[in-house]
Amino acid sequence: MDRDARRILYVQTTGTESPERSATVFFLAASAAALDIEVGIYFTQFGPTLLQRGVPEALQAKRGGATLGHFMDQARDLGVRFYVCQPSLDLNNLKMGDLIEGVEMIGGAAFNNLALEADRVICF
Amino acid sequence: MTKAEIASTLDCRGLLCPIPIIKLSKAVKGVEVGAVIEMLATDPGSVPDMEAFEKQTGHRVLDRTEANGVFRFLVQRAK
Numbered sequence: 568m569d570r571d572a573r574r575i576l577y578v579q580t581t582g583t584e585s586p587e588r589s590a591t592v593f594f595l596a597a598s599a600a601a602l603d604i605e606v607g608i609y610f611t612q613f614g615p616t617l618l619q620r621g622v623p624e625a626l627q628a629k630r631g632g633a634t635l636g637h638f639m640d641q642a643r644d645l646g647v648r649f650y651v652c653q654p655s656l657d658l659n660n661l662k663m664g665d666l667i668e669g670v671e672m673i674g675g676a677a678f679n680n681l682a683l684e685a686d687r688v689i690c691f
Numbered sequence: 692m693t694k695a696e697i698a699s700t701l702d703c704r705g706l707l708c709p710i711p712i713i714k715l716s717k718a719v720k721g722v723e724v725g726a727v728i729e730m731l732a733t734d735p736g737s738v739p740d741m742e743a744f745e746k747q748t749g750h751r752v753l754d755r756t757e758a759n760g761v762f763r764f765l766v767q768r769a770k
Contacts, residue, residue, distance in 0.1 A: 573747070594708075594709055595709075597709050597713055598708070598709040598712055598713070598740075600716075601709065601712045601713045601715070601716035601744075602712075602716070602743065602744060602747035602748055603716070603747065603748050604747065641709075641713065645713065645716070
């Protein structure tokens with residue numbers, strides 16, 4: 568990790584129950600990554616439901632608009648990292664195997680460490 | 692600045708936030724340090740976004756003009 572880089576950690580708390588709240592975090596994360604900022608998104612509460620296999624291809628933040636997968640790929644293509652923790656998966660009856668590839672499992676301690684190491688934490 | 696000094700042109704006319712800044716970020720990484728990219732955009736949000744891009748990345752916006760709703764930026768890769 569580049570010690571000189573600026574960092575933003577996003578926290579996504581809503582999931583498939585609120586499609587209209589699903590895409591913004593990926594927009595902003597991609598925009599930050601385009602500024603060479605190191606970006607992570609931590610999915611908690613209902614957030615992990617967005618990472619289920621099949622969801623990104625199907626979910627539309629705006630009816631008739633691009634799928635969530637489009638915005639997710641845009642962010643990941645720029646190096647944005649996705650994090651979940653076990654209790655948040657349990658809350659949604661999910662296992663790591665139910666999620667898309669490339670999601671990193673962390674714990675509460677690691678989350679708080681990421682938050683303290685980041686220049687800003689932004690919650691949705 | 693003459694046309695000859697422009698390494699490439701990035702046409703983002705009609706594209707909305709955050710696409711222009713993402714395309715610019717990739718384009719800058721694809722040219723030599725010191726090279727200049729001409730970027731065209733119609734999203735009014737691209738003006739403050741380019742200021743943020745310059746401030747956060749250190750790459751320089753050498754020139755900014757607007758004609759008939761099209762913004763034209765000249766961006767120089769700094770590092």
